[in-house]
Amino acid sequence: MNAIASFLRLPPQSFSGGQMKGLAGPILIIMILSMMVLPLPAFLLDLLFTFNIAMSVMVLLVSMYTMKALDFAAFPAVLLFSTLLRLSLNVASTRVVLMNGHTGPDAAGKVIEAFGHFLVGGNFAVGVMVFIILVLINFMVITKGAGRIAEVGARFMLDAMPGKQMAIDADLNAGLIGEDVARKRRTEVAQEADFYGSMDGASKFVRGDAIAGLLIMVINIIGGLVVGVVQHGLDFSTAGRTYTLLAIGDGLVAQIPALVISTAAGVIVSRVTTEEDVGRQLTGQLFSNPQVLFLTAAIIGLMGMIPGMPNLAFLLIAGGLLWVGRRLLLRAPQKAAAQAAAAQAAAAAAAPASEAAEASWDDVALVDPLGMEVGYRLIPLVDQSQQGELLGRIKSIRKKIAQELGFLVPVVHIRDNLEIQPNTYIISLKGVEIGRGEAYPNQWMAINPGQVTGTLPGTPTRDPAFGLPAVWIDAGQRQQAQVLGYTVVDACTVMATHLNHLIQTHAAELLGRQEVQQLLDQVGKTAPKLTEDLVPKVLSLSTLHKVLQNLLEEEVPIRDMRTILDVMAEHAPTVKDATELTSITRLALGRAIVQQLFPGDAEMQVLGLDSTLDGMLQQAMTSNSGIEPGLADNLLVQTQAAMARQEQLGLAPVLVVQHPLRVLLSRFLRRSLPQLKVLSHAEIPDTRRIKITATIGGRV
Structure with a gap:
């Protein structure tokens, strides 16, 4: 490559490892197309057919090891390339069969001979039946089912996209995630929807491949009879047997990998478009797991040891896979050794002293201003080494509250507590519990905002922050829940939202x-x-x-x-x-207070006091006698009724009173109606218009 770079007057680093990966796709396409035109020797056909089988097994194993959407993003492209590879091999083998089939059963290579003789016992009638059955299984069962799954998945994904986008926007507005994370999650939602549409189209490759394989076998048989009898002078029986076995071997050696790839298409349920090109996806995802390479090498090696199989081709491919897997394994970090060394160092540091030290002020444990205790099943959510997201969410919450309220709340100290339930967490303020909830790391909370269209099976619960009815569901029910109108959040979001709500509520104490x-x-x-x-x-x-x-x-x-x-x-x-x-x-601060409750310059629709009640309260405040119990009960009941009417109208629960009464009513109503805000007329700017929608103490 350095010589090529020198010839093109490019620096040697122009052909770096990443750029070579980018060239893998174009080079592979050119090679595949070349096989359709250029004649190939029998030994090279053996290698290519063996590579095709190894590739199909590898794709199947990678699909089975896939844990989430982004693990195998290149699958539709792999499906296209594998289909083109099989068709190009069919064209190349057809050329060899028709040109050299009269020389014997090994005219097109040992692999086709083995599949034509060993797998079907040399009986061309059995071979034809087996081939037709394989085509029917691939065409009617696996490919049709995978295409249907992709089609239905695309519909559900498109229906669920608005709900997912709303959930992302809600997390962003709540400060639980940043703009970069929100942009990434929106991209993932679009990529997931894009995959199902791609899979619906990609499944047509396999279906067309099955039809093409059937037609190619018929062409090979008819063309072989014509070539063998007319051009080479073979009798009809000999020509029919020879060319039929070659056509069957050629068809089986192509349809078996096609069947394996179709099975992989049924296993894979996600496809995304990433920032990498197809060549980088192929080289980076197919050859990144040493375990897959070792298992594939073992399978191909065992197949090469079967009597009658081309041992050299199979063992050569198996050896190459073992070598690549070993190279990848040697590059992997020695995590076990590092962990063992760290454990030994920790044990040595924690060795008990020979004599107990005297008590000191360092032994006094001060109460944390803000703390959280978690059960042992929630530890992965707060452990960064296990990719826990809660610590990052808490940092975002503190930053958001600092921007909104104007001061920085204390750091949240998190510790595990083996004495509480495994899925329980406790939020404490100055050592006193102010909130408690449960979270399930492997499940999702579907919150009912009040407009859902159905029910979900799961564990009924309530949103710990706002008390809304909710259900803990499995990950597989997320799309269904979003289609039904539920707000679906993970365990981390549940805990972070609860913490954010409690910090806002107890901001004065913090x-x-x-x-x-x-x-x-x-x-x-x-x-x-x-x-x-x-x-x-x-x-x-x-x-x-x-x-x-x-x-x-x-x-x-x-x-x-x-x-x-x-x-x-x-x-x-x-x-x-x-x-x-x-x-x-x-x-x-009146202008800022009013703007917070009534954004913009629209008319303020608020609650007011009846003049009689206003006078009674003014008199009670002047005499320092306080509000009488009967008057207090009536005031509370009428205020609750007025607030209910405000909420039905979709208006903010705000009560406007005379300035001297504001402190008295705010303290009295805050305990029973914390959502009610009490303003004084003096706090409202002269430019704002006020409309009394309901009067407390009089007729509405």
Whole structure:
């Protein structure tokens, strides 16, 4: 290759290993087409027929070792190339049979002679029947069934594509995955749908090959009779026996690999289009598993040892496969040795000391601000060495919350717990459990959003984050569930969504003084005088901490720290109460609060208070007597009814009251109706229009 590169005035590295793989496809096509035109000697036919059998066995084994969609993306191309190879061999052998068939049964090589004599006992009638049966099995059973599977699979895949795309968009919007991962998953969905259409067309190759094999055998028999009797002077009986056995051997040696390839087509259920060309796919996927090569070499070697078979051709192919497999095996990393060495090092490091050391402050275990305990069956989800995805999901969640709320939540400490159920996980806040759920790594949760068109068999459960009814299903039911309208997520997504929901709910408790100081340091990089003059000269860190916690409790982001600190600098010298400072801060953040609840500039359709009830609450607040129990019950019942009507109309559950009442009603209603947001008229910008859709305390 270096000489060729020198002749073409190219650098030697122009023919690197990757580029040679890329040339494998064109070279193979040229060789196959050349066999249809150029005459081939009998020995070369033996090698090529043997290679064809070895290739079909290898394809079948690779298809059986395929675990997921992307493992054997080149299968339709392999199907095309193997079909062309068999047809070109049929053409080449037909030429040899018609030209040299009068010389004897070995005129077209030892392989055709062996299949024509040994496999059918030299009886051309038996050979014809066996050949026809093989063609019928291949044509009517295997190929027809594989084509039907591909056709139905394509329909289901196309029906399920909108649901899959919606699930990807939901994960992306929730921050569970990044843009790159979402783009990759969308590509995989499109590639899976593309495969079934390709398989539906590729199965026609095998069906056409079966028909062509039957016609070629008939042509060989009739043409052999004409050539043998007319040109070579053979009697009709001798010519018929000789050319019929040669035609049967030629047909069997082509149809048996075709039958094996058809079986592989029935096993493979996925096909994707990748960024690699066909040549790279063939060389990278067919010859990448040493176990496949060794098994194929063993099968071909055993076939070569059968009496009457061409030992040299079979053993030569088997030896070549063994050599390639051994080369691949030697390149593989010695994982066992490395793991053993690591285990020994760990054992040596963990050796107990001769004497117990005195207790120290290092022995004091502090409570983790945010933790997760998992059962032993969930360990693969959090183990990066086992390709666990949960740690990456948690990193995305922390980044998303930091961008939305305005502070960085503490790191989630994950540990295994053998005392809980194997599939259980526990989420804790400062050592106290705040959430618990179950996840099954090998199954998928089908969540009912309320508009499904059927039921699914499986283990009934509920979505741990939002309490929606759900079912744990097997991986094979994913497409059916998506067609029925379920939202299907894996175990990792279930745990990550639950954790994200709990962090959002307990954001105020996760904001500690250390996080507040880090926020001040961050603001101080761009506005140093603002932070230096405010904390701690005018406002204490604890008061600022309490104000920020109050905002987070009411789901108000604290991203706009400059506005918050400006308000503190203006009012903190005269106002010392954190609750009152929070109300003043909300007035400054009113535009952002309203925009979060009502995006755009559309009309705000909200709930309101009846004037009589408003007066009673104003009086109760002025006298500091609190809300009477009877009034509190009626207020809660009417608010729940008004919220239900809002939800039926598809409107946000927002109550607008006078500014002095906002804190009182927000605290009272938050415990029973956490989804209700209470705004004051003073917080709403003058440019926004308000429409009262229901009145609490009066007629709707």
